[in-house]
Amino acid sequence: MSTDDAILRLDRINTQYGAVQVHFDLSLAVPRGSIVCLLGGNASGKSTTMKVILGLVAPRSGRVLLGGEPVTGLPTPKIVRRGVASVPESRRLFGAMTVRENVLMGAYTRGDRGAVREDYERVLDLFPRLRERERQHAGTLSGGEQQMVAMARALMARPRLIVMDEPTMGLSPRHVDAVLDLIATINRQGVSIFMVEQNAAHALSIAHHGYVLQTGRIVLSGGARDLLHDPQIRDAYLGGARAA
Amino acid sequence: MGGLLSGAWIDHTVNGLIVGNIYALLAVGLALIFGVSHLINFAHGSVYMVGAYIGWACFRLLDAPLPVTLLAVAGGCALLGVAIERIGLRPLAGSARIAPLLATIGIGLVLDQLAQLAFTPDPRALPSPLPDWRIQIGGGTIGALDLLIAGVGVGSAALLYGFLRFTKLGWAVRATALDRDAAQQCGVDVNAVNRAVYAIASALGGVSGLLVGMYYNAIDPYMGFQAGLKGIVAQLIGGMGNVPGAIAGSLLLGLTESYGIALFGTSYRNLFAFVVMVLVLALRPNGLFSRARQTPPEPLTGTFVAPSRPVRIPGWLLWALGIAAAALPLAVQNAYVLQTLGNAWLYAVLALSLTLVAGTVGQISLGHAGLLAIGGYASALLALDAKLPVALAVPAAGVVTAVLGTLLVSPAFRLRGHYVSVATLGIGEIVALVILNWESVTRGPIGVVGIPPLSAFGTPLLSAPWVYWIPLAAVALVAQVQARLLGSHLGRTLRAIREDEVAARAYGVGLDRYKGLAFGVAGFAAGIAGALMAHVYSYINHETFHAPISVLALTMVILGGLGNVAGAILGAVALVGLPELFRAAAEYRMLIYGVTLLLLIRFRPQGLLGTV
Numbered sequence A: 001m002s003t004d005d006a007i008l009r010l011d012r013i014n015t016q017y018g019a020v021q022v023h024f025d026l027s028l029a030v031p032r033g034s035i036v037c038l039l040g041g042n043a044s045g046k047s048t049t050m051k052v053i054l055g056l057v058a059p060r061s062g063r064v065l066l067g068g069e070p071v072t073g074l075p076t077p078k079i080v081r082r083g084v085a086s087v088p089e090s091r092r093l094f095g096a097m098t099v100r101e102n103v104l105m106g107a108y109t110r111g112d113r114g115a116v117r118e119d120y121e122r123v124l125d126l127f128p129r130l131r132e133r134e135r136q137h138a139g140t141l142s143g144g145e146q147q148m149v150a151m152a153r154a155l156m157a158r159p160r161l162i163v164m165d166e167p168t169m170g171l172s173p174r175h176v177d178a179v180l181d182l183i184a185t186i187n188r189q190g191v192s193i194f195m196v197e198q199n200a201a202h203a204l205s206i207a208h209h210g211y212v213l214q215t216g217r218i219v220l221s222g223g224a225r226d227l228l229h230d231p232q233i234r235d236a237y238l239g240g241a242r243a244a
Numbered sequence B: 001m002g003g004l005l006s007g008a009w010i011d012h013t014v015n016g017l018i019v020g021n022i023y024a025l026l027a028v029g030l031a032l033i034f035g036v037s038h039l040i041n042f043a044h045g046s047v048y049m050v051g052a053y054i055g056w057a058c059f060r061l062l063d064a065p066l067p068v069t070l071l072a073v074a075g076g077c078a079l080l081g082v083a084i085e086r087i088g089l090r091p092l093a094g095s096a097r098i099a100p101l102l103a104t105i106g107i108g109l110v111l112d113q114l115a116q117l118a119f120t121p122d123p124r125a126l127p128s129p130l131p132d133w134r135i136q137i138g139g140g141t142i143g144a145l146d147l148l149i150a151g152v153g154v155g156s157a158a159l160l161y162g163f164l165r166f167t168k169l170g171w172a173v174r175a176t177a178l179d180r181d182a183a184q185q186c187g188v189d190v191n192a193v194n195r196a197v198y199a200i201a202s203a204l205g206g207v208s209g210l211l212v213g214m215y216y217n218a219i220d221p222y223m224g225f226q227a228g229l230k231g232i233v234a235q236l237i238g239g240m241g242n243v244p245g246a247i248a249g250s251l252l253l254g255l256t257e258s259y260g261i262a263l264f265g266t267s268y269r270n271l272f273a274f275v276v277m278v279l280v281l282a283l284r285p286n287g288l289f290s291r292a293r294q295t296p297p298e299p300l301t302g303t304f305v306a307p308s309r310p311v312r313i314p315g316w317l318l319w320a321l322g323i324a325a326a327a328l329p330l331a332v333q334n335a336y337v338l339q340t341l342g343n344a345w346l347y348a349v350l351a352l353s354l355t356l357v358a359g360t361v362g363q364i365s366l367g368h369a370g371l372l373a374i375g376g377y378a379s380a381l382l383a384l385d386a387k388l389p390v391a392l393a394v395p396a397a398g399v400v401t402a403v404l405g406t407l408l409v410s411p412a413f414r415l416r417g418h419y420v421s422v423a424t425l426g427i428g429e430i431v432a433l434v435i436l437n438w439e440s441v442t443r444g445p446i447g448v449v450g451i452p453p454l455s456a457f458g459t460p461l462l463s464a465p466w467v468y469w470i471p472l473a474a475v476a477l478v479a480q481v482q483a484r485l486l487g488s489h490l491g492r493t494l495r496a497i498r499e500d501e502v503a504a505r506a507y508g509v510g511l512d513r514y515k516g517l518a519f520g521v522a523g524f525a526a527g528i529a530g531a532l533m534a535h536v537y538s539y540i541n542h543e544t545f546h547a548p549i550s551v552l553a554l555t556m557v558i559l560g561g562l563g564n565v566a567g568a569i570l571g572a573v574a575l576v577g578l579p580e581l582f583r584a585a586a587e588y589r590m591l592i593y594g595v596t597l598l599l600l601i602r603f604r605p606q607g608l609l610g611t612v
């Protein structure tokens, strides 16, 4: 099983909040080393997918597999220790802690202090803006800077996989490009990425593979290039007001 | 004025800072706990009490030196804190927010009772082993123990600062307090964080108890109740969950008390704290150091309404039970049994009152003993001093309690969840303290003696059946009114407020008016109960209606099912009637209440008959 070529696999997940079902037999896979995006409109169940992967919400049935090994039902910190880092919806930084503390919190599970210090320098090289803001409280940063802190924090765990919930949401166009570039860069360094997006144009511009989620069901999937040119996608996610 | 620098004022300042230091040791722990779990820990005072007794055991039984004793107290209380978190609170992680708060009340009650059973309720001396020297500064003096307390306070603050700022676990504590989910996504085990926080908080609380015991050279099993409340007040002043704020709030509270005592006298000490608390809650619920007057932090979905379908009791059964209850004195002649059941009916009226405000508008009041006290004193004094016939004094006391109670609680109307409980608890304490201090009217600590018995048309109704029947009639009356109210359109509006205050407000429901109305009706009922108690007991003082009665009333209400009229009556009979009838348990009664409350919260939050 552990020879699974997918770093992450969701296998027929059904999720419910009380009586309301959010996922219906949701299955998808993230091949090692790739960027996979999950597209979907508001309230289609994207964030809940993230929460299921991270063990913050328990599915009613189905399995979450990391590198072929089931992690369903494990507490969140255990899943994180298996190499999954996250960039949550609307960043979720520790507002009253400094940028430095926020970034280093990403390395919470690691014991190798020396290597952590080196990684910290390397990560800050990736986000030079943050170096000037190191001692500032994270809550005082602009949206784009906060997004960078969230990504830096995720990188500090030396993860195998980063899951991101709408990383471009609420950013100015300049910051959107910067963030997308960074995601691609991170991916080239060997980290697999699973990202959830409403903005299909953003996501598909860097992803290798995409899934489309509609009220809890996968209705379409394929290579990013094919999806970009799919008339259905164009109508639903690229044509109208949503296009960037 | 003798000038602020005169010796006496220096002494008062030193004393205020010392007491403030003691409060700070408590409040810092409470703030840490609130930070990571958004919970006001009412068991904290009991941990403080346990700390004092561990210290006593070390000094008296083991002849341990002070440093060893300090370590033993810190270690023992840290273990106790971990146990409280693990056994009492973690199993409730998924339930309504008010559930863990009620659990801490139950745990506190159980610990106090266990201490009382183990060590008797009598105070014990806890002599300080420190040398008895004092140094002169200005016109005042400072002693060795003052320096020890200051040293422990400053030392703990420094250690705590270092822990939070420079250790990995300290970072995890801060991160968890700021965003629990995000902390977990960084790999933080929030259960471990919780455990650490309870250990640290309890260690500090226990040391605080030890130091207080040494300071006053006296400890007793109930010392924790007031102290825990003071810690909560100090924390409220500084802003819930704010650690530096808790320290500042504690010092402010200590100084306020010390100067207040200097100006007004010792018996006012606690009054300052609770008045300050109610003012802060009403005007600045986020603490003095917060910028805006916002609603306090906490997703305050604070009702304890476990979803359930209430048990339907058919009308004929209610009638049959009512008739059987009324006919009981014809079959049972034993006066003791009748008096006990009469007392149970009185508590049933109290429980009906509480279930109205807790079950409909969702205000979990911990100050209902205060309403009883108002009713009891009003009726007793009207009968004794205004020479009103008892039959008029009792309903008049109901009206007085309705008006006064509603006015007193009204500052809490804009609060929700935990804050309501804290505010009402404080208001209950204020009532008791006013009674204690307003000697010209209430006769102060002596209490009111020779209260005339229940009577009608000048004939005293002293015999056991009357002491049974009259409370039963009150139960029937209040239950009727309440059942009508709940079934009406008004009742539905009140419950809408409980379900979602924000939505109710958005629909233009005038919350204050409805809450006022609910408290008015509830105040009338509780006032009648208190009045009847006064005439049945013939003697009351400021301790007759003490705070544990509020907890007992809440336990009855939860046992029966929150908001459930029949449930409140059942709860009262079960908790007041049964233990008395089975005599064996008299000594363990309060312990049984505490354990019952804990078991209910854990295993049957909807109570026996279900919530309405």
Ligand SMILES: Nc1ncnc2c1ncn2[C@@H]1O[C@H](COP(=O)(O)OP(=O)(O)O)[C@@H](O)[C@H]1O
Residues within 6 Å of the ligand: A017, A020, A022, A040, A041, A042, A043, A044, A045, A046, A047, A048, A049
């Ligand atoms: N904690 C929750 N409790 C109940 N319902 C929820 C909760 N979180 C999300 N939902 C509901 O589940 C559906 C999917 O939500 P979500 O996964 O956040 O969607 P998306 O991220 O795609 O906008 C929505 O209808 C939302 O209202």
Ligand SMILES: [Mg+2]
Residues within 6 Å of the ligand: A046, A047, A048, A089
């Ligand atoms: Mg979302």
